[in-house]
Amino acid sequence: MTECNxxxxxxxxxxxxxxxxxxSGERLTTEGGALLLRAADRKMGLLRRxxxxxxxxxxxxxxxxxxxxxxxxxxxxxxxxxxxxNDHEQxxxxxxxxxxxxxxxxxxxxxxxxxLNRLELTPVGSPCAERYNKISYSPEALDELLVDLFLxxxxxxxxxxxxxxxxxxxxxxxxQEARFFHGYYGHYCYLPLYVFCGDHLLCVRLRPSNxxxxxGSLEEVQRIVRQIRAQWPKTRIILRADSGFCREELLxxxxxxxxxxxxxxxxxxxxRRIIGRALQQAKQEHRRTGKxxxxxxxxxxxxKKSWSRARRVIAKAEQIEGKENPRYLVTSxxxxxxxxxxxxxxxxxxxxxxxxxxEQLSLFADRxxxxxxxxxxxxLYFSSLAYVLVEALRRLGLVGTxxxxxxxxxxxLRLLKIAAQVRITARRIWIxxxxxxxxxxxxxxxxxxxxx
Numbered sequence: 001m002t003e004c005n006x007x008x009x010x011x012x013x014x015x016x017x018x019x020x021x022x023x024s025g026e027r028l029t030t031e032g033g034a035l036l037l038r039a040a041d042r043k044m045g046l047l048r049r050x051x052x053x054x055x056x057x058x059x060x061x062x063x064x065x066x067x068x069x070x071x072x073x074x075x076x077x078x079x080x081x082x083x084x085x086n087d088h089e090q091x092x093x094x095x096x097x098x099x100x101x102x103x104x105x106x107x108x109x110x111x112x113x114x115x116l117n118r119l120e121l122t123p124v125g126s127p128c129a130e131r132y133n134k135i136s137y138s139p140e141a142l143d144e145l146l147v148d149l150f151l152x153x154x155x156x157x158x159x160x161x162x163x164x165x166x167x168x169x170x171x172x173x174x175x176q177e178a179r180f181f182h183g184y185y186g187h188y189c190y191l192p193l194y195v196f197c198g199d200h201l202l203c204v205r206l207r208p209s210n211x212x213x214x215x216g217s218l219e220e221v222q223r224i225v226r227q228i229r230a231q232w233p234k235t236r237i238i239l240r241a242d243s244g245f246c247r248e249e250l251l252x253x254x255x256x257x258x259x260x261x262x263x264x265x266x267x268x269x270x271x272r273r274i275i276g277r278a279l280q281q282a283k284q285e286h287r288r289t290g291k292x293x294x295x296x297x298x299x300x301x302x303x304k305k306s307w308s309r310a311r312r313v314i315a316k317a318e319q320i321e322g323k324e325n326p327r328y329l330v331t332s333x334x335x336x337x338x339x340x341x342x343x344x345x346x347x348x349x350x351x352x353x354x355x356x357x358x359e360q361l362s363l364f365a366d367r368x369x370x371x372x373x374x375x376x377x378x379x380l381y382f383s384s385l386a387y388v389l390v391e392a393l394r395r396l397g398l399v400g401t402x403x404x405x406x407x408x409x410x411x412x413l414r415l416l417k418i419a420a421q422v423r424i425t426a427r428r429i430w431i432x433x434x435x436x437x438x439x440x441x442x443x444x445x446x447x448x449x450x451x452x
Contacts, residue, residue: 029096031080032420032433033443038100039450040393044149047072050385053141057127057134065111067135070119072101073110078386081412083367085113085120095422099429106424120375142381143203147227149388150200153395157232163224164196164351165241167213170206170366177373178208185209190368192380193217195224199391204384206368206377213244218253225259238262238333240351246330248306255332262348265313265328272326274299278317279324286319294318296340301330314340397446414439415446 011019041047047068056067073088082091091097092110103110111119118132127136169189172179181188188209193216195203203220225237239245239254243264254261265271272279278295285293295317302310314329329348331338338347365383368376390408398404403411418437423430437443 027095027422027424029094029420029422029431030417031094031096032418032431033416034076034080034096034100035431036393036397036415036443036446036450037076037079037389039447040396041389043396043450044152044392046149046385046389046392047075049145049148050075050142053145054135054137055127057130057136065115066102069101069103070111070116073097074116074119074382075386075389076100078383079390079412080416085116088113088116095424096420096431106429120370120378121372122375122378124374137378137381139377139381143223144227146204146384146388147202147224150197150202151228151231153200153392157235160236160238161197161228162238162240162347162350163202163221164194165214165217165221165239165245166194166196167191167207167244168194169209170368172368174369174371176368176371176376180208180210182209190376192365193220195220199395201384201387201391204365204380206373206380208373212247214247214250217241217245218250221250221259222253225257236260238347240348242351248308251311251330251332252308260332262329262331262333262343264348265330267326267328271301271313271315271328274301275315275317275326278315279319279326282317282319283324292318292320292325294341296344298335298340314344316344393446393450397450398442399449401442401445403442415443418443 008020013019050071051068054067054071073092076097077088077091082088088110089112092112094110095106098106098108098110101110119135121133122136123130123133124136127134168191169182169185169187170192171185172188172190176190178190179188182191191207191209191211191213193203193205193207194201202224205216205220207216221239228235228237237259239250239259239261241263243266246263246265251261251263253259275297278297282293282295285295296314297317298312298314300310301313311330312332312335314331316327318325318327327344329344331343333343333347365380365387367379367383370376370379387408390411394404394406394411398406398411403415406414418433420434421430421432423432
């Protein structure tokens with residue numbers, strides 16, 4: 001920098017031309033591509049229906065920021081990469097965000113951090129007696145909405161669906177309610193439960209970490225299956241999860257309610273003895289080829305105490321460099337349709353794709369910094385709804401493009417974070433992008449698809 005004053009800044013020259021910067025242009029935004037999120041929302045009616053899951057007990061005569069505006073501001077903010085409420089102190093002045101949330105007077109600021117914080121610190125039960133926190137939410141309504149959005153994403157009932165159950169850790173760094181140390185993860189955390197079907201999020205439940213990984217999963221599965229079957233009575237449902245969910249109550253319920261399952265099954269010495277011959281064959285093959293060797297087998301198996309009946313168990317007897325690597329599955333699926341190797345490699349191993357769906361962490365699902373579990377659950381809902389919104393953009397707007405399977409981070413960086421000039425007139429709101437934007441064809445394709 002060679003010279004500057006309060007409004008103009010001069011930098012090192014570019015060949016013979018001066019380089020001067022100043023704050024004197026039209027109103028600008030860095031979120032120009034967020035108009036596509038707004039179009040995706042209009043396509044599915046997400047935010048309009050989210051509002052119905054909340055109760056606003058504020059005096060209508062004293063409201064400056066409508067509930068619908070605050071919810072949209074929070075969810076759009078997460079989708080656009082603003083994880084903290086403090087970010088909204090500057091973001092509330094963004095003219096394009098005002099368009100997104102439906103602010104009628106675009107010259108007025110949006111809700112600030114304190115107002116949004118009161119939205120999240122919602123009390124249990126009726127908020128009418130509360131002085132500051134007068135907005136409450138219904139977890140049951142939000143849970144139902146997530147499944148409804150999944151059902152509506154299909155033009156017709158599929159023949160078969162696979163529901164993936166998984167638990168993950170959300171690290172905690174304060175003194176939050178229900179905070180416990182988890183020995184496996186090695187830190188204080190929550191242990192939220194997720195249920196996905198492909199890319200679709202059906203359930204997100206925040207739980208303390210001093211519980212079994214499967215705790216509460218039966219109730220969630222019962223609710224989800226009941227809602228799905230009300231719309232798709234003939235669709236075959238398969239549950240898929242790791243060994244943390246292989247529990248008698250879940251297995252027995254599936255068998256009694258015509259729901260199939262394939263779960264990982266923890267190793268033990270009885271199982272090791274049963275597959276001893278297969279392990280020996282794998283070891284001989286490994287010696288012969290010098291590569292990892294697998295032998296698949298299956299058998300009927302019943303635990304000594306916990307299981308109420310014998311069940312089909314699939315075993316992968318594998319020998320890798322220096323050690324055995326056996327793995328086991330328990331399933332209700334028949335041998336005719338799903339022989340052992342096909343079931344393991346094509347069906348069960350596909351659950352690894354579910355790990356990619358933890359891209360929800362890119363939408364700050366780990367920001368559990370409020371004191372109460374209930375308000376942290378609301379933050380998790382907001383993150384989930386931001387994921388649903390971006391997934392709708394990917395599914396409806398980016399189909400057939402190079403980003404049809406792109407991760408949230410990629411979509412945000414390349415498609416949503418577009419610098420633009422905002423010019424407001426009496427009849428139009430002009431959003432002017434740079435001619436140098438390199439992915440104009442993808443933007444145009446998404447815009448066209450969302451308008452159809």
